[in-house]
Structure formats: C-alpha cells, structure tokens
Amino acid sequence: MTGHGSNGHGNSKRGRVTLRDVAEAAGTSRSTASRALAGNGYVADSIKARIQEAADRLGYVPDVSARTLKGQSSGLVGLLVSDLRNQFYAQLAAGVEQTLAAAGQQLVLVDDHGSEDQAAAGARAFLSMRAAGVLLAPVGKAATQALVDRGMPVVEVDRRSGVRGCDSVTIDSELGAREAVGHLLARGHRRIAMITDETAWDTGQARLKGYRAAHREAGVPVSRRLVLTLGLRPADPIGDVSAFLDQNPDVTAVFAANNVVGEAVWQELKRRGQRVPADCSLVCFDDMTWMRMVEPGVTAVRQPVYDMGVRAAEMLLKRATGIGGRPAAEVLQPELVERGSTLAVPQR
Amino acid sequence: MTGHGSNGHGNSKRGRVTLRDVAEAAGTSRSTASRALAGNGYVADSIKARIQEAADRLGYVPDVSARTLKGQSSGLVGLLVSDLRNQFYAQLAAGVEQTLAAAGQQLVLVDDHGSEDQAAAGARAFLSMRAAGVLLAPVGKAATQALVDRGMPVVEVDRRSGVRGCDSVTIDSELGAREAVGHLLARGHRRIAMITDETAWDTGQARLKGYRAAHREAGVPVSRRLVLTLGLRPADPIGDVSAFLDQNPDVTAVFAANNVVGEAVWQELKRRGQRVPADCSLVCFDDMTWMRMVEPGVTAVRQPVYDMGVRAAEMLLKRATGIGGRPAAEVLQPELVERGSTLAVPQR
DNA sequence: TGGCGAGATGGGATCGTTCCCATGTGAGAA
DNA sequence: TTCTCACATGGGAACGATCCCATCTCGCCA
Numbered sequence: 001m002t003g004h005g006s007n008g009h010g011n012s013k014r015g016r017v018t019l020r021d022v023a024e025a026a027g028t029s030r031s032t033a034s035r036a037l038a039g040n041g042y043v044a045d046s047i048k049a050r051i052q053e054a055a056d057r058l059g060y061v062p063d064v065s066a067r068t069l070k071g072q073s074s075g076l077v078g079l080l081v082s083d084l085r086n087q088f089y090a091q092l093a094a095g096v097e098q099t100l101a102a103a104g105q106q107l108v109l110v111d112d113h114g115s116e117d118q119a120a121a122g123a124r125a126f127l128s129m130r131a132a133g134v135l136l137a138p139v140g141k142a143a144t145q146a147l148v149d150r151g152m153p154v155v156e157v158d159r160r161s162g163v164r165g166c167d168s169v170t171i172d173s174e175l176g177a178r179e180a181v182g183h184l185l186a187r188g189h190r191r192i193a194m195i196t197d198e199t200a201w202d203t204g205q206a207r208l209k210g211y212r213a214a215h216r217e218a219g220v221p222v223s224r225r226l227v228l229t230l231g232l233r234p235a236d237p238i239g240d241v242s243a244f245l246d247q248n249p250d251v252t253a254v255f256a257a258n259n260v261v262g263e264a265v266w267q268e269l270k271r272r273g274q275r276v277p278a279d280c281s282l283v284c285f286d287d288m289t290w291m292r293m294v295e296p297g298v299t300a301v302r303q304p305v306y307d308m309g310v311r312a313a314e315m316l317l318k319r320a321t322g323i324g325g326r327p328a329a330e331v332l333q334p335e336l337v338e339r340g341s342t343l344a345v346p347q348r
Numbered sequence: 349m350t351g352h353g354s355n356g357h358g359n360s361k362r363g364r365v366t367l368r369d370v371a372e373a374a375g376t377s378r379s380t381a382s383r384a385l386a387g388n389g390y391v392a393d394s395i396k397a398r399i400q401e402a403a404d405r406l407g408y409v410p411d412v413s414a415r416t417l418k419g420q421s422s423g424l425v426g427l428l429v430s431d432l433r434n435q436f437y438a439q440l441a442a443g444v445e446q447t448l449a450a451a452g453q454q455l456v457l458v459d460d461h462g463s464e465d466q467a468a469a470g471a472r473a474f475l476s477m478r479a480a481g482v483l484l485a486p487v488g489k490a491a492t493q494a495l496v497d498r499g500m501p502v503v504e505v506d507r508r509s510g511v512r513g514c515d516s517v518t519i520d521s522e523l524g525a526r527e528a529v530g531h532l533l534a535r536g537h538r539r540i541a542m543i544t545d546e547t548a549w550d551t552g553q554a555r556l557k558g559y560r561a562a563h564r565e566a567g568v569p570v571s572r573r574l575v576l577t578l579g580l581r582p583a584d585p586i587g588d589v590s591a592f593l594d595q596n597p598d599v600t601a602v603f604a605a606n607n608v609v610g611e612a613v614w615q616e617l618k619r620r621g622q623r624v625p626a627d628c629s630l631v632c633f634d635d636m637t638w639m640r641m642v643e644p645g646v647t648a649v650r651q652p653v654y655d656m657g658v659r660a661a662e663m664l665l666k667r668a669t670g671i672g673g674r675p676a677a678e679v680l681q682p683e684l685v686e687r688g689s690t691l692a693v694p695q696r
Numbered sequence: 697t698g699g700c701g702a703g704a705t706g707g708g709a710t711c712g713t714t715c716c717c718a719t720g721t722g723a724g725a726a
Numbered sequence: 727t728t729c730t731c732a733c734a735t736g737g738g739a740a741c742g743a744t745c746c747c748a749t750c751t752c753g754c755c756a
Contacts, residue, residue, distance in 0.1 A: 015499060018712055029736045034714060041715085042734050059498070061475045065416040066712035069741045074413065076456070076477075084445060085654070087637075090438035097432060097459050101466075106473055108424070109457045111445050118449075125454055127409045129424075150407070151363060266641060289435075290638035293614060306433070366742055377706045382744060389745085390704050414742035417711045 017058045025054040037062070068130055077105050077316065078126035080119060080136035080143070084111045087288055088259060088305055089137070092157065095309020096135060103317050105132060112139055114232055119143040127152065133316040138163075139201075153319040157312045159201045160329075167319060169312040169330045173203045173285075176301040176334035177210025178217075180283040181255050183299070183336060185218040188345035189253040189281060191226060195241060195265060196257035198232040207257045207285060226251065230261065237264040238271075245272070252345045253281035259288045266298065277343035287337055296340025303334050365406045373402040385410070416478055425453050425664065426474035428467060428484035428491070432459045435636055436607060436653055437485070440505065443657020444483060451665050453480060460487055462580055467491040475500065481664040486511075487549075501667040505660045507549050508677075515667060517660040517678045521551045521633075524649040524682035525558025526565075528631040529603050531647070531684060533566040536693035537601040537629065539574060543589060543613060544605035546580040555605045555633060574599065578609065585612040590620070600693045601629035607636045614646065625691035635685055644688025651682050 023033040028047060035041040036051040037060075043051075054060075068074040079096050081089040089111075097107045108131065110122035116139050123143040126134050133153035138144050138161035145163050147154050154166035184192050194211045198204045208227070215222040228244045230237050241264050245251070254269075256262035262284035266276075274280050276296065284291060284300045291298035311330060318324060371381040376395060383389035384399040385408075391399075402408075416422040427444050429437040445455045456479065458470035464487050471491040474482045481501035486492050486509035493511050495502050502514035532540050542559045546552045556575070563570040576592045578585050589612050593599070602617075604610035610632035614624075622628050624644060632639060632648045639646035659678060666672060 016712090019714095020712075030713080031715080031736055031738095032734085035735090038714080042732090044734065047734090061472060061498075063417070063712050064477045065413040065422065066741085067714075068413040069411070069417055069712080069743090070714045071741065072714080084438060084442035087435060087438065090432060090435065090441075093438075093441075093457070094432035094459065097457060101458065106477070107457050109441070109445060109455050110449065111442065124409060129412045129454070150409075263637070263641070270643070289611070289636070290641040293611070293638040294642050295618070364742090367744095368742080378743080379706055379708095379745080380704085383705090386744080390702090392704065395704090411742055414711090415744075417713090417742080418744050419711065420744080 016063070017060045018063070019060070022051060022055045022058060022060050025058060026051045073132040073320070074130040075105050076108050076126075076129055076131045077313070077320075078108045078110065078122065078129075078131045078134040078136075080110050080112055080122045080126075080134065082112055082114045082137055082139060084109070086260065088286060088303075091305040092137075092309040095306040096313045097309075099310045099313035099317070103313075105317070114139055116140040116142055120146065123147050133320040135312050135316055153316060155312045155316045155319070157308060159203050162202075165327060167315050167328045167330075169308050169315060169332065170203075171303045171308060171332045171334050173206035173334075174210040174213065176285060176303070176336070177207040177255070177257070178214045179210075179334075179336045180285065180299075180301050181211050181214035182217065183338070184253045184255065184281060184283060184342060185214055185220060187281070187342060190220055190345070191223075191248075191251045192253045192255055193226045193228065193244070193248060193251040194255045194257060195228045195230065195244070195261050197230040197234060197237070197261050199229055200232065204257065211255060237261065238268050241265055241268045242272070251280065253283070253342070256282065256284045259284060259286040262286070262288070262291070262298070262300075266294070276341050281342040281345075283342060285334075292339065298341040299339045300337050301334045302337045304332050308332055364411070365408045366411070367408070369406060370399060370403045370408050373406060374399040421480045421668070422478040423453050424456050424474075424477055424479045425661070425668075426456045426458065426470065426477075426479045426482040426484075428458050428460055428470045428474075428482065430460055430462045430485055430487060432457070434608065436634060436651075439653040440485075440657040443654040444661045445657075447658045447661035447665070451661075453665070462487055464488040464490055468494065471495050481668040483660050483664055501664055503660045503664045503667070505656060507551050510550075513675060515663050515676045515678075517656050517663060517680065518551075519651045519656060519680045519682050521554035521682075522558040522561065524633060524651070524684070525555040525603070525605070526562045527558075527682075527684045528633060528647075528649050529559050529562035530565065531686070532601045532603065532629060532631060532690060533562055533568060535629070535690060538568055538693070539571075539596075539599045540601045540603055541574045541576065541592070541596060541599040542603045542605060543576045543578065543592070543609050545578040545582060545585070545609050547577055548580065552605065559603060585609065586616050586619075589613055589616045593620070599628070601631070601690070604630065604632045607632060607634040610634070610636070610639070610646070610648075614642070624689050629690040629693075631690060633682075640687065647687045647690045648685050649682045650685045652680050656680055 019030050019033050023030045033051050036043045036048040077100050083089055100107050112118035119139050120143050123146050134147055135155050135157055137158045138156055141161045141163050144161045148163055148165045156166055156168040160168050196204050212222055230240050254265050256265045269276055276282050282298055284298055287300035287302040291300050367378050367381050371378045381399050384391045384396040425448050431437055448455050460466035467487050468491050471494050482495055483503050483505055485506045486504055489509045489511050492509045496511055496513045504514055504516040508516050544552050560570055578588050602613050604613045617624055624630055630646055632646055635648035635650035639648050
C-alpha cells in the first residue's frame with residue numbers, strides 16, 4: 001500500500017537519503033532544494049514541484065540532528081515524572097503528549113522513580129538533546145535549578161520545587177484536602193485519620209495544611225496521633241495502615257492523601273472486614289478508575305490531571321517560542337466527587 | 349547545593365558551552381578534549397584531569413545532535429502506543445522506559461490514538477530523529493513497513509502487523525482466552541457471551557479463536573449471536589452492552605475481551621442490578637487494578653505487560669547494537685487469576 | 697648511532713542542514 | 727539605453743563532535 005515496496009533506493013552511498021540526493025535527482029542545488037521543501041525564500045513553482053516529487057520518490061526524511069545543530073529547535077520536549085506505573089502520571093503524560101503532538105513536537109519521557117539522581121540524569125539528557133523545553137514534576141531543587149540556569153524553558157507540574165524562574169501548573173491541594181475533610185467534619189466525624197506517603201513534596205504539605213484548616217474552621221481540635229506518614233515508597237503500606245488502625249480504633253473516617261495510599265487503606269479495610277462507610281468512612285485525594293467501580297463508590301477529590309498536562313504543555317510551547325514575560329503559576333481547581341463511601345458518623 | 353549557582357558562565361558567544369570552550373579553558377585542542385572526555389585514544393593523565401575539571405567547571409554538556417550527525421546513534425528509542433490513558437499501554441511504556449534508562453537511552457513516546465495516519469507521522473518522526481530503534485504496537489502495516497524498509501530496527505509489541513523483518517514480543521491471546529472461557533465452561537456455563545471492541549488487530553482475532561477453541565474442546569456449540577463486537581472506540585459501549593444483554597437474556601456468563609470492554613460490562617451489570625456472579629459470571633482479559641479492588645474480585649487473564657515492555661526493549665537494544673540474525677518472535681504466557689466473579693452456572 | 701614504535705597531541709575533514717551572500721536573469725521605469 | 731528591483735539560483739560557511747592522519751618526542755634495541 002505504501003507504494004514502491006523495498007525498492008525505493010536511489011542514494012549513492014549507503015542507507016540514508018539526504019538533501020543532496022534529492023537535489024541531484026531534481027537537478028538543482030542543495031540550497032534550492034532546502035528552500036523548496038522548507039517553503040521559505042524564492043523557488044520557481046516548476047522547480048519546487050520537481051524537487052517535491054524527487055523527495056517523495058526517494059523517500060526523503062530530513063535529519064533533525066543536522067537541523068538542530070544548525071541552531072533550530074530539536075522539536076523534543078522532555079517530561080520527567082516520578083512513576084509512570086501510577087495512573088496519575090500516565091494521565092499527565094497523555095495530556096502532554098496530545099498537546100505536543102498537535103504542535104508537531106515529540107515527547108521524551110523520563111521516569112525518575114522519585115530519585116533526585118535520576119532526575120538530574122534526566123535533566124542532563126534533556127540539555128544534551130537540546131530539548132525545546134522541559135516539563136517536570138520536581139523531586140528536589142537540583143534538576144530544575146540546573147535547567148533554569150542554562151536558560152532552558154521549564155514548567156513544573158503538580159508540584160513546585162521553589163526554584164525561581166520557571167512556570168508552573170499545579171492543583172490546589174490545600175483546597176482539595178480542606179473540602180474533603182470538611183465534608184467528613186460536616187457529617188459529624190470528629191476523629192478523622194489522615195494517611196499520607198510523603199511530606200517532602202509540597203503537595204503533601206499542602207494536603208496536611210488543608211486537613212488542619214478544615215478542622216480549624218469546624219472548631220475541632222486535630223490530634224497529632226491521627227496523622228500517619230508512611231514515607232515515600234513504603235515497604236509494606238498495608239501492614240503500616242493495619243498497625244495504625246489497631247492503635248487508633250476510635251477513628252470513624254480516613255482521609256487518604258493520594259491514590260496509592262487510598263488503595264492500601266481500601267484493601268486493609270476490606271481485609272479486616274470493616275464495612276465502608278458503615279464502620280469507617282473514606283475519602284481519597286485523586287480520583288482513580290477503581291474508585292467508581294467499587295461498591296460503594298469512593299468519595300474522592302478529582303484532579304484534572306489530563307488537563308494539567310495539556311495546560312503545562314501549552315504553557316511550555318508558548319514559552320519556548322515567544323519570549324514570554326514573568327514566570328506564570330497556574331493553579332487548577334480540584335473537585336470533590338461524592339460517592340457512597342462517606343456517611344454520617346455511626347452512633348455508638 | 350549544585351555548586352556555583354547561576355554564575356557558571358565562561359563561554360565566549362551566547363548560551364551553550366561547547367567542546368571548544370572546554371579545550372580553550374584547559375589549554376588543549378578540541379581533539380584532545382574529545383578523547384579525554386570520551387575516554388578513548390591517548391591522553392596524558394595530567395591533561396585528562398585538567399580537561400575533566402574544566403568541563404565540570406564550565407558545566408559542559410555534549411551536544412547529541414552533533415554526535416548523532418557524525419554517525420553515532422542518537423540514543424533515542426521510539427515507542428508508539430495506541431492510548432496512553434489506558435493502563436495497559438502505560439504499564440508497557442513503564443517497562444520500556446525502565447529498561448532503556450538502564451542502558452542510557454531515552455524514550456520518545458508517541459500516541460497514535462489508533463489512527464494509521466498518526467502512526468505514520470510517528471514513524472516519520474522516529475526516522476527523522478535517527479532513533480536507535482522503534483517499538484510499536486501496530487495499528488496497520490504501513491508504519492512498520494516504512495521503518496523496516498529503511499533499515500530501522502523494529503520490535504512489534506502486543507500485536508503483530510505481519511510485516512516481515514521485525515522482531516516481536518506478544519502475549520498468547522488465544523491461550524488466555526481459551527483458559528478463561530474453558531474456566532467458565534468447566535463450571536457448567538453453556539451460553540457464554542464474548543464482548544470485544546476490535547477484531548481488526550490480531551489480538552482480537554486470537555481471543556475470538558480461543559473462545560471458539562474452548563467451546564470446541566468442551567463439545568459445546570458456539571452461537572454467533574453471543575459474540576458482540578463494539579468496534580474500536582465505540583461511542584456508547586455501555587449502551588451497546590445493555591442492548592445486547594436485553595436481546596440475550598439467557599447468557600449466564602460474559603467473557604470481556606479486554607479491560608475497556610470489561611469496565612463497560614461491569615458497570616452495566618451493576619447498573620441493571622445484576623449480582624455477580626450469582627446472576628452472571630464475568631471474566632476479563634487483561635487484569636486491571638480495579639478488578640482486584642471490587643467485591644467480588646473479577647476473575648481475569650493477567651498479562652505480564654510490564655515485562656513485555658522490558659523484554660521488547662531488551663530485544664531492541666540487542667538488535668540495535670549487534671547485527672543480530674533472523675527476526676525473533678517471543679511469546680509470553682498469560683495467567684488466569686481466579687477471583688470471585690465466576691461461579692457454577694445458576695440452576696433455574 | 698640510527699631506527700622503530702608506543703605515547704601524546706593537534707589539524708582538518710566530515711556528517712546534513714540552513715542561511716547569508718553573490719550572482720544572474722528579465723521586466724519595467726527613467 | 728541603462729538603471730533598478732523583484733525573482734531565482736548556487737556557493738560556501740557555519741553548527742559541534744568525532745576521528746583519521748600527520749607530526750613530534752621519547753625510550754630502547756640492534
């Protein structure tokens with residue numbers, strides 16, 4: 001269907017068809033061929049057609065390396081995420097990819113697995129390939145700083161490292177947490193556990209802040225023992241949750257600070273035969289597929305993750321082309337999706 | 349923490365630090381600097397140290413475009429998937445990324461959204477950037493053919509287009525389907541619906557074949573009306589499933605041919621208040637997070653998706669470096685995970 | 697003492713593209 | 727007739743790294 005099959009050779013040396021080959025085939029110079037294919041500068045229509053035809057016939061594909069070397073953009077945009085296996089980052093990447101593809105740019109994806117070293121390596125790679133810009137979910141300041149220092153356009157996504165000079169697109173974590181916990185408080189819950197897996201990142205901090213703010217607003221004191229921090233990449237999250245619930249049998253509701261924790265909490269509640277929400281209510285930050293599949297559905301703070309990817313990519317593209325003014329910080333709003341996992345506090 | 353902050357300039361022109369700058373700073377020639385940093389050829393230890401120091405001080409980052417242009421590999425590997433938002437492809441990409449990163453290569457991710465045109469555009473981009481190789485989940489023959497014709501190492505993943513000259517890593521879909529349906533037949537089910545969303549790809553075909561084979565083995569005739577094909581990217585899958593169930597009230601079990609369909613079936617069964625498995629059993633091809641979160645858990649054919657990504661990437665790396673012999677076709681085994689969604693056929 | 701080869705360095709060509717500039721047309725104005 | 731200017735084309739120098747090859751200095755052996 002493609003045409004000539006495997007016989008489309010015509011280049012003198014080995015393998016690649018270069019602009020020179022096209023020019024020779026069309027009987028012109030490389031300069032003219034370049035102008036004809038790029039579409040700028042003067043080229044007679046008849047010659048332009050001949051060159052185009054030759055390019056098609058030979059199967060000419062321009063070499064980005066050469067183009068990039070000459071000073072153009074590489075057409076590559078880097079994206080650094082912390083765990084592609086997590087649906088959150090996958091959605092983010094999907095939004096980014098979609099936007100970049102529409103603009104004719106390619107997505108280079110690096111997973112740092114939460115390690116600053118890996119992030120630094122990724123940043124170096126992006127620099128090395130002359131990426132048009134970089135989107136990153138920061139795991140520390142080093143990578144962002146290195147990129148910004150070298151004048152690379154950077155947009156931070158989901159989290160912020162605090163480095164000056166880069167744009168950001170985030171979701172209002174504090175607001176989301178406040179609404180989620182406020183929702184529980186309004187239903188009479190007074191001993192609400194918050195379980196989180198990291199507090200090093202600003203998202204974790206903000207969610208904790210929201211948890212506290214909701215309590216303050218409701219005039220309910222928050223007890224330190226009700227906040228469980230598992231740490232990033234916990235070895236046995238379910239076991240930890242289990243131990244925590246053993247020690248705090250009085251909690252009537254759990255606020256899980258992200259989807260990974262939420263999964264562990266849900267499984268542990270099921271394992272110990274607790275009914276949700278009759279025995280314990282549950283709200284998760286970050287709405288996942290499974291939360292609407294289970295019975296009852298899990299009340300969750302929905303984050304516009306895909307859109308965040310889209311917006312971040314758009315912002316980066318603008319920054320990469322135009323000169324752009326001061327760093328922009330866009331904050332998207334989360335939305336509380338009420339399902340069946342939250343009930344008024346059980347009377348006992 | 350990084351060191352000198354934003355004052356690490358020392359280059360003559362604007363922006364980039366090149367090998368020439370490093371050489372000048374170290375008082376040697378570009379040739380020597382190149383040899384010192386690449387680590388091949390003769391360089392006196394003292395000079396090598398001086399060059400290394402200068403490179404670090406100036407923050408030298410080699411330019412891949414230049415290196416690539418000179419004939420080296422670009423260090424980029426393309427991956428073409430059909431829907432990044434689908435956890436299946438995200439897992440696949442994660443496996444690929446992990447393996448490539450360990451080998452110092454970068455992943456360029458393109459989503460074709462199931463469109464042959466987009467796939468072709470992606471292929472052109474990979475060619476253009478002189479990718480070291482390409483991994484793709486084919487949506488047709490065109491893209492693969494174009495790449496293979498030009499001597500690009502290609503490994504097809506999950507599906508095969510039938511193009512000669514490329515490696516492949518797939519999962520035995522027919523076996524998986526046969527086991528899943530056999531599992532239902534062994535429990536007495538005789539009217540088992542198969543619901544799928546595409547039959548253009550060989551995975552869909554193989555699953556249908558497995559469905560038929562299982563029936564043949566059990567000596568149960570298969571009725572055409574029990575196979576529902578929604579088509580790729582159906583507008584209203586749940587509605588279609590609903591209509592199908594209305595027309596075929598006698599089915600006692602459903603075999604959903606992939607996770608997307610499985611989701612629709614599960615939701616529709618829930619919506620119409622059917623109890624799983626009491627009223628209707630369910631088996632899904634492709635195990636997803638939600639299937640082990642719901643109650644009862646959904647019996648599913650687990651595919652080693654992440655591993656498939658790993659193996660495909662390994663295969664490609666080998667092919668890209670060595671000369672490699674004849675095309676290899678690796679087939680991974682799926683595994684039936686029995687959960688609560690399948691029961692012996694209800695007696696009525 | 698001459699020669700040879702390992703150790704060490706630099707010069708310059710090369711990869712494929714873009715783009716600046718020089719050169720060359722012909723038409724229309726002065 | 728000559729000048730100008732829009733149109734049209736090709737030559738050649740970049741871009742930054744690599745690598746072949748020429749050069750040069752030793753130490754050591756015949």
